[in-house]
Amino acid sequence: xxxxxxxxGRLRPIxxxxxxxxxxxxxxxxxxxxxxxxxxxxxHCSAVLTRNRFRAAPILLTEQHLAASxxxxxxxxxxxxxxxxxxxxxxxxxxxxxxxxxxxxxxxxPEVLMFSTGVIGEPLPVDRIVRAIPSAFAExxxxxxxxxxxxxxxxxxxxxxTSSVISIEGRPVTLTGIxxxxxxxxxxxxxxxxxxxxxxxxxxxxxxxxxxxxxxxSFNRITVDGDTSTNDACALAVTGRSGVRIxxxxxxxxxxxxxxxxxxxxxxxxxxxxxxxxTRLVHVAVxxxxxxxxxxxxxFAIAESPLVxxxxxxxxxxWGRVLAAVGRADxxxxxxxxxxxxxxxxxxxxxxxxxxxxxxxxxxxxxSAAEIEIRVVLGRGDAATSVWTCDLSYDYxxxxxxxxx
Amino acid sequence: xxxxxxxxGRLRPIxxxxxxxxxxxxxxxxxxxxxxxxxxxxxHCSAVLTRNRFRAAPILLTEQHLAASxxxxxxxxxxxxxxxxxxxxxxxxxxxxxxxxxxxxxxxxPEVLMFSTGVIGEPLPVDRIVRAIPSAFAExxxxxxxxxxxxxxxxxxxxxxTSSVISIEGRPVTLTGIxxxxxxxxxxxxxxxxxxxxxxxxxxxxxxxxxxxxxxxSFNRITVDGDTSTNDACALAVTGRSGVRIxxxxxxxxxxxxxxxxxxxxxxxxxxxxxxxxTRLVHVAVxxxxxxxxxxxxxFAIAESPLVxxxxxxxxxxWGRVLAAVGRADxxxxxxxxxxxxxxxxxxxxxxxxxxxxxxxxxxxxxSAAEIEIRVVLGRGDAATSVWTCDLSYDYxxxxxxxxx
Numbered sequence: 077x078x079x080x081x082x083x084x085g086r087l088r089p090i091x092x093x094x095x096x097x098x099x100x101x102x103x104x105x106x107x108x109x110x111x112x113x114x115x116x117x118x119x120h121c122s123a124v125l126t127r128n129r130f131r132a133a134p135i136l137l138t139e140q141h142l143a144a145s146x147x148x149x150x151x152x153x154x155x156x157x158x159x160x161x162x163x164x165x166x167x168x169x170x171x172x173x174x175x176x177x178x179x180x181x182x183x184x185x186p187e188v189l190m191f192s193t194g195v196i197g198e199p200l201p202v203d204r205i206v207r208a209i210p211s212a213f214a215e216x217x218x219x220x221x222x223x224x225x226x227x228x229x230x231x232x233x234x235x236x237x238t239s240s241v242i243s244i245e246g247r248p249v250t251l252t253g254i255x256x257x258x259x260x261x262x263x264x265x266x267x268x269x270x271x272x273x274x275x276x277x278x279x280x281x282x283x284x285x286x287x288x289x290x291x292x293x294s295f296n297r298i299t300v301d302g303d304t305s306t307n308d309a310c311a312l313a314v315t316g317r318s319g320v321r322i323x324x325x326x327x328x329x330x331x332x333x334x335x336x337x338x339x340x341x342x343x344x345x346x347x348x349x350x351x352x353x354x355t356r357l358v359h360v361a362v363x364x365x366x367x368x369x370x371x372x373x374x375x376f377a378i379a380e381s382p383l384v385x386x387x388x389x390x391x392x393x394x395w396g397r398v399l400a401a402v403g404r405a406d407x408x409x410x411x412x413x414x415x416x417x418x419x420x421x422x423x424x425x426x427x428x429x430x431x432x433x434x435x436x437x438x439x440x441x442x443x444s445a446a447e448i449e450i451r452v453v454l455g456r457g458d459a460a461t462s463v464w465t466c467d468l469s470y471d472y473x474x475x476x477x478x479x480x481x
Numbered sequence: 482x483x484x485x486x487x488x489x490g491r492l493r494p495i496x497x498x499x500x501x502x503x504x505x506x507x508x509x510x511x512x513x514x515x516x517x518x519x520x521x522x523x524x525h526c527s528a529v530l531t532r533n534r535f536r537a538a539p540i541l542l543t544e545q546h547l548a549a550s551x552x553x554x555x556x557x558x559x560x561x562x563x564x565x566x567x568x569x570x571x572x573x574x575x576x577x578x579x580x581x582x583x584x585x586x587x588x589x590x591p592e593v594l595m596f597s598t599g600v601i602g603e604p605l606p607v608d609r610i611v612r613a614i615p616s617a618f619a620e621x622x623x624x625x626x627x628x629x630x631x632x633x634x635x636x637x638x639x640x641x642x643t644s645s646v647i648s649i650e651g652r653p654v655t656l657t658g659i660x661x662x663x664x665x666x667x668x669x670x671x672x673x674x675x676x677x678x679x680x681x682x683x684x685x686x687x688x689x690x691x692x693x694x695x696x697x698x699s700f701n702r703i704t705v706d707g708d709t710s711t712n713d714a715c716a717l718a719v720t721g722r723s724g725v726r727i728x729x730x731x732x733x734x735x736x737x738x739x740x741x742x743x744x745x746x747x748x749x750x751x752x753x754x755x756x757x758x759x760t761r762l763v764h765v766a767v768x769x770x771x772x773x774x775x776x777x778x779x780x781f782a783i784a785e786s787p788l789v790x791x792x793x794x795x796x797x798x799x800w801g802r803v804l805a806a807v808g809r810a811d812x813x814x815x816x817x818x819x820x821x822x823x824x825x826x827x828x829x830x831x832x833x834x835x836x837x838x839x840x841x842x843x844x845x846x847x848x849s850a851a852e853i854e855i856r857v858v859l860g861r862g863d864a865a866t867s868v869w870t871c872d873l874s875y876d877y878x879x880x881x882x883x884x885x886x
Binding site (some may be wrong): 127128129131160161163165166195301306381382383386387389390392397402403407408410412429468470473478 | 535565566603788797807809835
C-alpha cells in the first residue's frame with residue numbers, strides 16, 4: 077500500500093553522469109538489483125551518512141574514500157543485503173566489489189564509493205556482484221535514472237525520483253535525484269539511500285554545506301517507524317557540465333539551495349508516502365515553539381506515537397492522543413492552556429480541552445483524506461518545524477513480520 | 482490476546498483497607514467500573530504520579546490533596562473516561578465526585594483522592610458516578626481486592642494483582658497490590674494505575690522513598706508502545722494494623738523494600754503480558770554498560786523499536802534489528818566490536834558480526850517461546866538494567882484503531 081499516485085515524472089539526465097542498472101541475482105532472481113553511477117572526470121561529490129553508531133561496511137568504506145578525495149568516479153549500489161553487522165568480512169567484501177569496479181575502469185580504488193541496502197547481518201554475495209559488474213559498465217548511459225530508481229528498491233512498492241530545472245541568468249541548471257526507503261526510516265543527518273546530481277558549477281565546500289542544509293529540512297524531518305538505519309546515505313554529484321557557476325553567497329546560491337531542498341523534500345515525502353503499510357501521509361506542523369529543537373521534539377513525539385499513528389489509520393480524530401504525545405515531549409514548562417491543536421484548518425483542542433466549536437463529523441471529514449495535517453501551536457515563541465510521517469497499519473506488521481523469513 | 486496464564490492468585494486482605502466495586506454505567510452498561518477504597522483512620526499514603534506535562538484533572542486534584550495531608554481516607558477510581566484534556570470543567574467534575582464521597586463519609590474533601598482511566602478528552606459522566614457512590618459505600622468490605630482488580634480495567638483482557646507476606650521477627654506483614662494497563666504504556670516515574678496497601682508500620686517519609694525506589698525498578702522499566710499516559714499513578718496505603726514496625730535503615734527495611742519491589746515488578750510484568758495485542762513477553766537485559774542511564778537508553782531503544790517488536794511477533798531471530806537499535810541509542814563512543822547479543826543463553830552476534838557458531842534453527846527455537854530474553858552485553862563497564870516489553874502484533878492495530886470509535 078502507498079499514499080497517492082505512483083507516477084514517476086520525467087527524470088532528466090545530468091550531463092556528466094551515466095548509469096547502468098542490471099539484475100545480478102543478489103537476493104532474488106530476475107530483479108534489477110545493482111546500479112553503477114559513473115561521474116565524469118572533474119565532478120565532485122558530497123555525502124551525508126548515517127549517524128547510527130553501527131555503520132555498515134560500505135558506509136565505512138565510502139567515508140574513508142571520500143576523505144581521500146572528493147572526486148570519486150563511480151558509485152556502486154546494491155540492494156538485497158545491507159552488508160551491516162558483518163564484521164571484518166563485511167569490509168573485505170565491500171572492498172572486493174569496489175576493487176572490481178576500479179579494475180574495469182582503470183581508476184584508483186578510493187575513486188569508487190559503495191552503498192548497500194537490504195537485510196542486515198547476512199553476508200554480501202560478492203561473487204554474484206563481481207560477476208555482474210562488466211554488464212553494469214556495458215549498460216552505462218546518461219538517460220537511465222528511472223531504471224536506477226527501480227534498481228535501488230527494497231520493500232519499496234514504487235520507485236522515487238524527481239528533477240528540477242532552474243534558470244540562472246537565463247541559463248538552465250538541472251538537478252535530478254532518486255531515493256529508496258520504506259522502513260527503518262528515522263534518518264538522523266541522513267536518509268536511506270538518495271542519489272542526487274547536478275550539472276551546476278559549485279564550490280565543493282559550499283556544495284557540502286548546501287547538501288547538509290537541504291537534508292536537514294527534508295530527509296531529517298521524516299519518520300516511518302523511528303528506527304535509524306545502519307546504511308543511510310545521501311550523495312550529491314556535481315558535474316559542472318552546464319557551465320553555470322553558482323555563487324554560494326549570492327542570489328544564485330539561495331535559489332540553488334531552495335531547488336536542492338525542494339528536490340530532497342520531494343524524495344523524502346515520496347519515501348513517507350511509500351512508508352511500510354502506509355495508507356495516509358501525515359504532515360505534523362508545530363508552530364510557536366521556543367526554538368526549533370523544541371518544535372522538532374514535539375513534532376517527532378507526535379509523529380512516532382503508535383497511538384497517534386493507529387488513530388490516523390482508523391481515520392479517528394483522537395486529539396487526546398496528540399495531546400498526550402505533546403505532553404511527553406519533555407518540555408519542562410509547557411502550559412497546557414496555551415496549546416492549540418488543529419486538523420488541517422479545524423481547531424479541535426484549545427485551553428486544555430476540546431474546542432468549544434468541536435463537531436465530530438467535521439473532524440472525521442478531515443481525517444478521512446489521504447493526506448492530513450496535524451498542526452500544534454504551542455504559544456511559546458516564534459520557532460516552527462514540520463515532520464512528515466505515515467500511519468501504522470496491519471500491513472506494517474505483515475511486511476516486517478514476514479521480511480527476511 | 483495475552484502472554485501466559487491468566488490466573489489471579491489469592492489477593493489477601495489488608496487490615497485497615499476496605500473496597501467497594503460497583504457498576505456505575507460510566508461508559509458501558511453492566512460492567513464494574515467504579516472502585517472505592519476506604520483506608521482506616523491513621524493510615525498514611527504515598528503516590529507516584531505521571532510525568533506527562535499534561536496531567537489529567539484527577540491527577541492534579543490528587544496531588545493537591547496529598548500535599549495537604551498524607552492521611553487520605555478514600556481513593557475513588559473510575560474506568561471509562563480519563564478526565565484528561567477537559568480543561569477547567571474536568572477539574573470541577575473531579576471535585577464534584579470527590580465532594581460526594583466526602584459528604585457521605587463525613588470527612589474533609591482533601592481526604593479523598595481520585596484516579597481515572599479511559600478515553601482522553603471526553604467529559605466525565607459525573608451524574609452517573611455520583612449516583613453510584615452510595616452503593617460503593619454499601620459494598621465496602623475487606624476481602625474484595627479481586628473485584629477491584631476487575632473494576633479498574635480498560636483494554637486489559639485480564640485483572641492483575643498479587644500479594645506477598647513476609648515475616649519480620651516472626652510476625653507476618655502483608656502487601657497486596659492491583660494494577661491496570663495495556664496500552665499507552667511507557668511510565669515515567671509512575672505507571673498506569675496501581676494500588677498497593679500494607680499493614681506494616683512505616684515512617685511516611687521512608688514509605689514515599691521506598692515506593693519511588695520500587696517503582697523505578699518495576700513500572701519504570703516497562704514499555705508497551707512508548708506512550709506515557711496523562712493519568713499514570715501508583716499509590717501505596719500504609720495501615721500499620723499488623724503492629725510490625727519496619728526500620729527503614731535496618732534489615733527489616735531492606736526486606737520490606739525487596740518485597741514491595743517484587744510486588745511492583747509482578748504487577749508491571751502482568752501489564753506487559755497483557756500489553757495490547759501481546760503474544761510474547763520480552764525481557765531486554767543490558768549488561769556491562771558505563772552507567773545505568775546508558776543501559777536504560779540502550780534497553781528502551783531495543784524495547785521500543787517497531788522493527789524488533791514485529792520480528793519478535795514473527796518469531797524471527799533478526800539480531801540485525803537489535804544491533805541497529807543499539808546503534809541509534811545515542812552513545813557516542815560505542816564500539817561495535819565489543820557488543821555481544823544473546824537470545825536467552827545463545828550468543829547470536831559478537832565482534833560486529835553474526836556469531837561464528839550461529840545456527841538459525843537454534844535461534845528460531847529460542848524465539849518461539851512465549852517469553853524470551855534479548856541480552857545485550859556492551860563491554861563498557863559494570864552497570865546493568867532490565868526493561869520488559871511485548872511484541873507488536875496485528876491485534877495492537879485492531880485495538881487502537883477501533884478503540885473509541
